[in-house]
Amino acid sequence: MKKDKKIAIIGCGNLGISIVNGLLGTEGFDGSRLTVTKRHPESLFYLRSQGITVLADNKEAAKDADFVILGVKPYNVVSILKEISPVLKKEKQVVISVATGITLQRIREQLEPGTAVFRAMPNIAADIKESITCICGENCSPKTEEEVRAIFSSIGIALTIEEHLMEAATVLGACGIAYVLRFMRAMTQGGIQIGFDAKTANTIVNQTVKGAAELIIKKGLHPEAAIDKVTTPKGCTIVGLNEMEHHGFSAAMVRGVLASYEEIEK
Template identity: 75%
Template sequence: MKNLKIAIIGCGNLGLSIVNGLLDTEGFDGNNLWVTRRKPDSLFHLKALGVNVSSDNKLAAKAADLVILGVKPYNIPLILKEISPELDAASQTVISLATGVTLEEMAIHLPKDTAIFRAMPNIAADIQESITCICSQHASPAVEAEVKAVFNSIGISILIEEHLMEAATVLGACGIAYVLRFMRAMTQGGIQIGFDAKTANDIVNQTVKGAAELIIKKGIHPEAAIDKVTTPKGCTIVGLNEMEHHGFSAAMVKGVLASYEKIEK
């Protein structure tokens, strides 16, 4: 990945998260990165890091080995039509971050047999802790490995079937907001029982981080970990049961389903 040239067209919040992750990756040269926006002023600070900043999508696409599209779904066809004449199917790869735009819908605007990917990272790319789900069409194993390496540089990536991409968006991208809302609520509870806001937030942040690391490193089911801290007649089980009486788990599941149904419409 060291000499891979990457363009991010329509570099918004998610694109910037990817940029920050890549720039923090050892050996990655900012000079190999092109970013574009219609009004690129908000990206000019990246120039000091060697990044090529422009409003010219064609120029960025022509220069890159991997072209990442960070634009809204309704803009994907327009951008693909714009950059398609500059692309070489034999040597360039197109990656869309847009929800709901299929590989086939992209392919009709691109040179025949262009390697095409859909990727769904999340904003934790900013600190190299994203989970990115990826699917592809016309991609060789070598190109798949190359794309995975890019997204592994901002966290971890997994290959999935395309029909699961919308579900991946809900769990991996929307899921960040679900967890943050839970953390905010837990902090509010901490304030109510006596902590100042900063201390409550510090405790919650590390508690959530520790819970995630415990599951990842131990490879255990969440319920198995819960069993370790729910002693008979203890305060933990009382709190958990109270949450369940008010529909905590059901509300989470309903939220996931509501987001999924919104994407599917």
């Protein structure tokens, strides 16, 4: 992304702050390129020391920005778009929504025809720059798409997908963190039952899950191939795995993913 490109984050809540922190941590990024808004902006004033402009006026923030990120709740997206659309210039500005379930069509309806629009779905790991963010867009050039990807690459990994998969991406990438955390909590409870104190069990589980993920990522292994490496004949690992499967572990996980997807599709 060019160093003169300006970014406005409208409704800068927790996710917005994660994006701000990610961008500030990007080599060569100048905070003066950022403007953030909030209805009551006092809680964001500390960002001014980084050169960031903090406002309560959404139109003022949007009018000169190259990229306008809507960090508001889904039910506020349309009203915010109506508010800022009079100051947007379709030839210059790109509008990005991070709201769940708001389609590109609904965004386009509030803007001048031809305006470049995107949806992006990060997850809460953006706080530590480990998000997976799925994006899709319309009326954009490959260069613009790459610039949008660069914004979200500052908080983790960004993938471009087709819009019809955005709800599925929400389930797998955003809801998915909760599934993994619930698994980790259950594993910690098991560790306590077999003798560890809660803190030690939690430390072991945290590093085990982190190590498993890094192993798959860095070695490029299929999970089953990695499992085969630790399931020795008549060993304790295969006994535990089989017991979990007898109680529907994998089936329950798949059913949970499908249930979340069905809910988000309503």
